[in-house]
Amino acid sequence: MxxxxxxxxxxxxxxxxxxxxxxxxxxxxxxxxxxxxxxxxxxxxxxxxxxxINNVPGLDGVTALAGRPGGPRPVLRIGCTARQADVLAVAARHPGHALLAAALRTMGTALVRQRGTLAGAVAQAAPELQMSALCSVLDIRVTVRRAADTHDRAARELYAEAGPGPGELVAAVEVPGCRSGEGWAFLRAGRRTFGAHLGGVAVRLDLHPDGRCRGARIAPFVAGHDGTALAEAGASLCSGPVDTQAVRRAADLAARTVRTRSDALASADYRRHLVRVLVRRALVQAVDRTRGPFGEVVS
Ligand SMILES: Cc1cc2nc3c(=O)[nH]c(=O)nc-3n(C[C@H](O)[C@H](O)[C@H](O)COP(=O)(O)OP(=O)(O)OC[C@H]3O[C@@H](n4cnc5c(N)ncnc54)[C@H](O)[C@@H]3O)c2cc1C
The missing domain is CATH 3.30.43.10 (Uridine Diphospho-n-acetylenolpyruvylglucosamine Reductase, domain 2)
Structure with a gap:
């Protein structure tokens, strides 16, 4: 057509x-x-x-703003024509941005990432795709420009409004990373063809050295869910030590509270089951990563 x-x-x-x-x-x-x-x-x-906007000069930068140990999280500032491949190249060099790098590696193929922009992936505001969950887990922000003004806002607001409004341009995306000691995981199920996507989950975990949880974000990206973090599942981890039982409880809560939808690829029930399995695996990985600086898995 x-x-x-x-x-x-x-x-x-x-x-x-x-x-x-x-x-x-x-x-x-x-x-x-x-x-x-x-x-x-x-x-x-x-x-x-x-x-x-591809030939507009000065919009393709990817700048890493360093965080300090115990201080603010590191931030990547990404211009709106920066390709996902360029963002991945920078994120992969910074341990604090390992979660972003892991998410980008699941987005299409290397060829797709050479062409697709990160700002475009956010601006399309597709709740069932990777950037939706990442916006919830990392508190991603966008700089939105209009002829008359400029404002910074949480990227999640774009999802609530189904993308930028008339006359608006997402000029830059700011992606905070993880602090040293935070754990993270990003898991996706499905083939890499666009449309053959079953679902996935992004997790960020802040554990006290004694094993208690200071904060947890668990955001699935799956057909039917809006990509927001599952507050009840995250909060359940903060009521005691993050052990096998706590992980199972959080995964069950995630499966109970996530909204899923059936389509030609999978039923809503299958996707709910997938969320339970992926959240459980992601939390185990995230806990492991809290044991290394900037979330490296310690083997
Ligand atoms: C084989 C294949 C597999 C793919 N797999 C995935 C995947 O797994 N996950 C995923 O997220 N995507 C996937 N994609 C889509 C791909 O990553 C896109 O590149 C991306 O989603 C959109 O980026 P783009 O630069 O191509 O945006 P465009 O297609 O140019 O734009 C997308 C939308 O955003 C708007 N827009 C773009 N930039 C701006 C801006 N700066 N300000 C305001 N509005 C803007 C456009 O008007 C349009 O509505 C896949 C694509 C293919 C072909």
């Missing part, structure tokens, strides 16, 4: 992109195009105008 006719504008600079977006309420931002173009071609989506 062919896309419905649309106009095309290759933005010269950021000001140009924002002005054109402000004047055209039916416009869509074109980044890597890996999600947008198939949507237009299948006519699940229409856009009167595509504003191509």
């Amino acid at each position: 062919h896309a419905a006719p649309f106009a095309f504008h290759a933005a010269r600079d950021l000001k140009d992109a924002l002005e054109v977006l402000a004047m055209s309420p039916g416009a869509a931002v074109l980044a890597g195009g890996l999600s947008l173009i198939p949507e237009l071609r299948s006519r699940r989506r229409r856009a009167a105008l595509l504003v191509d």
Whole structure:
């Protein structure tokens, strides 16, 4: 199928992109195009105008802002045309961003990551995909620009609003990492083809040296769930030592409180079972990782 006719504008600079977006309420931002173009071609989506931001200078940076031991978490500031492959290359060099690196490695293939942008993966606001859970577990923030103003907001708000509004451009994404001593895990089930995705889970765990839990985020990404962290399951870990029983209890609570949906790939019940299994495995990995600096597994 062919896309419905649309106009095309290759933005010269950021000001140009924002002005054109402000004047055209039916416009869509074109980044890597890996999600947008198939949507237009299948006519699940229409856009009167595509504003191509790929040649806008100065938007492709990936900057690592260091955290201090015991201090604030390290942060990656990612411009909106930075490719997922470039982000992965930087994240893989910084132990504090190992959770982001693990998530990116599950997103499509190396070829997909060469083209797709991280900002595009957030802006598409798909609740059942990896970035949705990562936004909940890492408190990712976005810088949203309009012709008239700029504001920073929690990336999760974009999911609640099904993406940026008319005239808005996600100019940058800020991804905090893990502090030294925090544990994390990222697990996904399904093939790497787009659409053959069964579900997954992201976990971040802050354990006291005596084994008690100071905080836990458990966020599944699975059809039917909105990608938010499961508060009850996370809180259940903080009521005593994080042992095998506590992990099982949290996994059962996660399976009970997650919302799942059936589709051609799997039933809602199967996905609920998957969440129980993945949360249990992820928590075991995360606890192991709390024993090494920046969450390295100590063997
Ligand atoms: C084989 C295959 C497998 C894939 N697997 C996965 C996967 O496992 N997980 C996953 O998350 N994705 C997956 N994808 C999608 C891929 O990662 C996309 O690149 C990504 O989701 C969107 O990034 P993009 O740069 O291509 O955005 P585009 O397709 O250009 O845009 C996506 C949406 O976001 C909007 N947008 C983009 N950038 C901005 C911005 N800066 N400001 C405002 N709005 C913006 C667009 O208007 C559009 O609505 C897969 C794709 C393929 C082809």
